[in-house]
Amino acid sequence: MGLSGERLRADLDSLAAIEPAFAAAIARAGYPAPRIREPGHETLLRTIVGQQVSTKAADSVWKKIEATLGGDAGDTAAWAAASDEMLRGAGLSRQKMGYSRSLCALVASGELDLANLPADDEAAIAQLVKVKGIGRWSAEIYLLFAEGRPDIWPAGDLAVQIEVGRILGMEARPSEPVTREVAEAWRPYRGAAAIFAWHHYGSDMVVI
Known part of the structure; x- marks a missing residue:
């Protein structure tokens, strides 16, 4: 935290x-x-959803995504099963759909293990920015707000x-x-x- x-x-x-x-x-x-944000992929998903829109708009889209995915927007299987039409209807752009699906696939496969990021800050940032849609700023914010790296x-x-x-x-x-x-x-x-x-x-x- x-x-x-x-x-x-x-x-x-x-x-x-x-x-x-x-x-x-x-x-x-x-x-x-x-x-403080919760550690884990849901916080990164919210970061992707919130890119280039206001906080109010991002919250609105997130609620629509939750409704679309049956109430659990952190369910990687639900993201994989959702059609583009469903996610577009919730307010996601094609680019953000791709970023979100890519993140969920990496988490589901175990290729990205957010519970065991490197202890070295730069190494952790380097691992996070490999995710499509996560740049250095987003990685830094995650490590500061979700992991409390001082x-x-x-x-x-x-x-x-x-x-x-x-x-x-x-x-x-x-x-x-x-x-x-x-x-x-x-x-x-x-x-x-x-x-x-x-x-x-x-x-x-x-x-x-």
């Missing part, structure tokens, strides 16, 4: 001791709520880049390489830094 509220606060306190700019940002915005750093995320720039007082949004470089000093708390960045982005006083 993802980082607990207690672990998140502890990691952010450690991060604030390393980087004073985070201490000031936490004082302004407060601590973020945990972001040092995942989605430097390619636009909101993370924006908030790193704001928190550190940069004149412009840092590029992905710069965002990755400045966070090297934040190991092993970069997962908490990312969750705080999303929190800070929405506290102006887009969340994933």
Whole structure:
């Protein structure tokens, strides 16, 4: 499971001791709520379904898929048995149908064992991105939210880049390489830094 509220606060306190700019940002915005997803292929399926659509639209399509598949959208056999017409009627594009079926086939065959991903973060990301429709960002989000890996750093995320720039007082949004470089000093708390960045982005006083 993802980082607990207690672990998140502890990691952010450690991060604030390393980087004073985070201490000031936490004082302004407060601590973020945990972001936790269930580990397993259903979370990855929801990620595929939700690509390039709003959260509300993704939830609507997911409910239709559940109804289409008899109430269990995580049933790999049900995905295999469902016709294209059924899935299209639930709101899936042809591309997302292909991605979803591919993921279910890999899980059903045992080729993808989400319960035993490599302990090394980069190796786990490399294994996940072999799945059609799962890019690096989706893999990082899965490992952070579903497995609670504490040092995942989605430097390619636009909101993370924006908030790193704001928190550190940069004149412009840092590029992905710069965002990755400045966070090297934040190991092993970069997962908490990312969750705080999303929190800070929405506290102006887009969340994933």
